[in-house]
Amino acid sequence: MATKETKQRGRPRSFDRETALEQAVRSFWEQGYEATSISDLTRTMGISAPSLYAAFGDKQALFREVVAEYGRLHGGFLDRAVAEEPTARRGVERALREAAAEYTLPGRPRGCLVISAAQNTAPASAEVADSLRAMRLANIGGIESRIRADVASGALPADTDAHALAHYVGSVIQGMSQQARDGADRTTLEAIAALAMKVWPDAP
Amino acid sequence: MATKETKQRGRPRSFDRETALEQAVRSFWEQGYEATSISDLTRTMGISAPSLYAAFGDKQALFREVVAEYGRLHGGFLDRAVAEEPTARRGVERALREAAAEYTLPGRPRGCLVISAAQNTAPASAEVADSLRAMRLANIGGIESRIRADVASGALPADTDAHALAHYVGSVIQGMSQQARDGADRTTLEAIAALAMKVWPDAP
DNA sequence: GTTTTTCTGTAGCGAGCGATATATAAATAT
DNA sequence: ATATTTATATATCGCTCGCTACAGAAAAAC
Structure with a gap:
């Protein structure tokens, strides 16, 4: 060319x-x-x-670019943590810790755009709402896959409920985003993240 | 009279x-x-x-009545569970279990109105958004008080971080509401609730 | 230069928003 | 019966929404 x-x-x-x-x-x-x-x-x-x-x-096209830019600049920490850490546990632990920091960084909006920006939409914006929902589901699916990989490799017990554990993590992250929007500070979110990890199954 | x-x-x-x-x-x-x-x-x-x-x-006045009616008919389970159960642990456990059911009942909207109905509001609706936020904070404050009471009575360890634990519970509940809105079924939410309770401190 | 292309500023489109003026209908009070 | 009170139905109001027509401005191409 x-x-x-x-x-x-x-x-x-x-x-x-x-x-x-x-x-x-x-x-x-x-x-x-x-x-x-x-x-x-x-x-x-x-x-x-x-x-x-x-x-x-x-x-809507502008918003699509905004979502991509947001992912590039701010929202990529979950994927990165899960991809880079050697185990699901360490990936999720890091993601939760980083979420506590990212969601409360001074000088910028709180919480996560993908989680919060398209809730309560009128039918006219269903397409936008669906696309962000798909991203949230994909994120949880990614965590679930990572967990399954660890179950397969023996890093997690064979009876681990990957579906439930992944949705639990997604639930905590989404809850942390809303807590941040409601004014919770970084210390509080870090405490939530630390507590949440107590659920993680011990290695067999 | x-x-x-x-x-x-x-x-x-x-x-x-x-x-x-x-x-x-x-x-x-x-x-x-x-x-x-x-x-x-x-x-x-x-x-x-x-x-x-x-x-x-x-x-706005209609919405105020709607919120009151919602609390009376659907949203009162958290207060009830915390007030009626003999310990904070059992109150929260019951609240989470009931949330899993309430948030996914067929034939009615999913999730919690107080959590979701006034997110992403324009400045013109700040008053409505603030009032629902205040209700969310009051709910978490109620859980925190119940936890402190159990710490004082010896039902929970003296070193329990009531603030963190209450916000953790609030985070999970708000996450469950969003999961329900994103399509998670009752079984998934019940699994999340059961996992979340693993965090609870053992009685001393 | 002139032409062509692209961007900017003004001004306003049709549609839907929350809310209401007006007139009529349906009840009680006298 | 007549007057009074309250609710309904129709037809908007002024405003903001997402979006764009149009004319003028600023660059490269020729």
């Missing part, structure tokens, strides 16, 4: 797309999908509505 | 107020505060907008 590197014709964009996208992440993260209006977005992104639509498409 | 029992003058109401309120509970429970429009309500309640406003005041 030819590496085309010709200058882009026409009037250049007067704002930084990445910066604007980050502001959109913040708005959606704070207020959720439906409660964030185009008017909110144009204000926080510092651009006009036509510029927003030209650069990002409609609200 | 005189027991006035005179007949009410004027044209009588043509709908049953309680039945209409129950339909409003269902709508708000399903879709949340903001995503439920007056148009949704008039349709599900089977009355016209002026009748709704005459009988219940504005949307």
